[in-house]
Amino acid sequence: MPTDVPTAPHVPLPASILSQGPNLIVSIHAALDDEQLERLQRDLLERVGRDRCRGILIDVAALDVLDSFAARTLADLAYMAQLRGARTVVVGIAPDVAMTLVRLGVRIPLTQTALDLEEGLEWLGT
Amino acid sequence: MASEAVRGDQPYDERVVVELVPVLRRVVGARIKDPHTVEDLVQETLARLMSSSRRVDPDKLHQYAAVTARHVVATYAERNDRARNRSHLLADPSDAPPPTEDLLLQEDREFVAAALERLSAEDRDLLVAHEVQGQDTTTMAAELGSTPGAVAARLSRARASLRVEYLLAAEAIDPPSDRCRPVLRALSSSDRRRQRELDASGHLLECETCSQLADRLFERRGQPAEDGVVRVPVSRDADVVTARQQGREVAARAGFSTSAQTLVATAISEISRNIVKFADRGEVAISLVTEDGRQGVRVVARDVGPGIADPDVALRDGYSTYHGLGLGLPGAKRLMDRFHLSSVPGEGTTVTMEKWLT
Ligand SMILES: [Zn+2]
Numbered sequence: 001m002p003t004d005v006p007t008a009p010h011v012p013l014p015a016s017i018l019s020q021g022p023n024l025i026v027s028i029h030a031a032l033d034d035e036q037l038e039r040l041q042r043d044l045l046e047r048v049g050r051d052r053c054r055g056i057l058i059d060v061a062a063l064d065v066l067d068s069f070a071a072r073t074l075a076d077l078a079y080m081a082q083l084r085g086a087r088t089v090v091v092g093i094a095p096d097v098a099m100t101l102v103r104l105g106v107r108i109p110l111t112q113t114a115l116d117l118e119e120g121l122e123w124l125g126t
Numbered sequence: 127m128a129s130e131a132v133r134g135d136q137p138y139d140e141r142v143v144v145e146l147v148p149v150l151r152r153v154v155g156a157r158i159k160d161p162h163t164v165e166d167l168v169q170e171t172l173a174r175l176m177s178s179s180r181r182v183d184p185d186k187l188h189q190y191a192a193v194t195a196r197h198v199v200a201t202y203a204e205r206n207d208r209a210r211n212r213s214h215l216l217a218d219p220s221d222a223p224p225p226t227e228d229l230l231l232q233e234d235r236e237f238v239a240a241a242l243e244r245l246s247a248e249d250r251d252l253l254v255a256h257e258v259q260g261q262d263t264t265t266m267a268a269e270l271g272s273t274p275g276a277v278a279a280r281l282s283r284a285r286a287s288l289r290v291e292y293l294l295a296a297e298a299i300d301p302p303s304d305r306c307r308p309v310l311r312a313l314s315s316s317d318r319r320r321q322r323e324l325d326a327s328g329h330l331l332e333c334e335t336c337s338q339l340a341d342r343l344f345e346r347r348g349q350p351a352e353d354g355v356v357r358v359p360v361s362r363d364a365d366v367v368t369a370r371q372q373g374r375e376v377a378a379r380a381g382f383s384t385s386a387q388t389l390v391a392t393a394i395s396e397i398s399r400n401i402v403k404f405a406d407r408g409e410v411a412i413s414l415v416t417e418d419g420r421q422g423v424r425v426v427a428r429d430v431g432p433g434i435a436d437p438d439v440a441l442r443d444g445y446s447t448y449h450g451l452g453l454g455l456p457g458a459k460r461l462m463d464r465f466h467l468s469s470v471p472g473e474g475t476t477v478t479m480e481k482w483l484t
Contacts, residue, residue: 031367032367033364035364064374064391065370066392100392103461105456
């Protein structure tokens with residue numbers, strides 16, 4: 001039986017992307033589903049090409065779950081950005097989340113990580 | 127789903143739409159008396175159908191149009207107190223007895239008549255005696271050689287069946303299987319023992335029709351059922367997030383530390399993703415359990431999907447990565463204390479996993 005619910009238009013991502021000098025600073029504000037994670041990945045790669053960025057900093061402190069898909073999407077992003085000349089650093093992984101990633105057996109090289117924003121920016125060399 | 131979208135962006139043929147007008151007049155006219163309002167609402171329904179981004183199979187269009195008309199009428203009723211008082215039959219899953227007498231007097235008496243027709247003679251007589259002839263339960267109990275309490279319970283079940291039959295009649299739905307009616311009635315009457323006997327939640331996973339009707343009878347998404355089980359229907363990406371958030375809440379209620387909550391939420395995320403990726407739809411049921419005085423959280427994820435031919439192999443690391451499953455199943459297994467996977471190829475997969483407070 002069909003319902004009259006229209007196909008949902010894309011909800012804006014609960015994340016902000018700011019240009020700061022040669023870097024992109026990405027803040028994720030709320031849980032992302034798989035489709036949104038992939039969209040964020042695409043958006044960022046596009047920005048890297050368009051803005052000629054040298055670095056991407058992704059703040060995931062607001063994420064209470066990083067599962068295998070999210071971890072792999074971030075790792076793939078870092079790899080693809082690197083192929084296009086930008087370095088990626090992920091900051092703000094909560095201790096519980098870090099422990100869970102280890103238990104989960106995520107062995108994919110999870111890019112560069114840093115404790116917080118300052119340390120991340122320092123690593124990017126701003 | 128695919129068959130409903132085949133016609134792409136093509137607008138409806140005007141003749142098809144014109145043919146709908148009498149159908150819509152009948153559906154709207156059965157609920158609204160004022161002819162001008164009927165005409166307005168018919169036009170509004172047509173406008174909605176024309177502007178809808180979805181194209182519906184011609185043979186389903188009448189049914190779809192009827193549903194749309196009902197929504198238009200319902201929206202109108204919300205703006206209208208008098209009408210709202212009458213539209214409670216479907217909206218009311220609680221024990222508050224629907225004033226069936228009012229219903230019989232109102233516009234949709236033809237649907238009520240059709241619905242009564244489908245009830246057993248006993249149920250029908252009970253309802254008519256109580257709601258129409260105004261007999262009280264004591265009198266009825268005396269006549270039937272029963273007790274007022276037992277009569278009240280039978281009345282409540284009869285009303286629940288009437289709600290189901292009314293919905294089926296009003297929307298011209300023919301349930302696709304013999305199991306549908308018993309399951310819907312058990313759901314409508316909140317009879318959990320009967321629901322278990324019939325494996326109602328299993329049926330809802332298999333049967334698109336009942337699954338949608340159940341959503342109409344109750345707001346099911348993410349709501350805790352009365353027995354404390356939180357059920358989250360899972361069919362798209364966003365549901366994975368809902369399921370794991372509900373899991374975290376249940377784990378928090380069980381007294382789990384935030385890191386244990388994170389383990390549970392992450393394991394749910396992994397197994398729900400498998401449902402979205404490899405099955406049409408499924409359900410994650412999360413409940414609190416106790417064993418030997420210990421508190422735990424149990425998660426049961428079921429789907430209607432292709433199933434897994436060899437669960438032992440699927441749970442091995444490496445296999446799943448190679449087959450695109452990521453770390454899903456073996457990862458979830460590592461996060462939980464107990465993990466069991468059973469699967470029937472061609473039917474579906476059930477994952478049961480538990481985490482216990484230490
Ligand atoms: Zn059914």
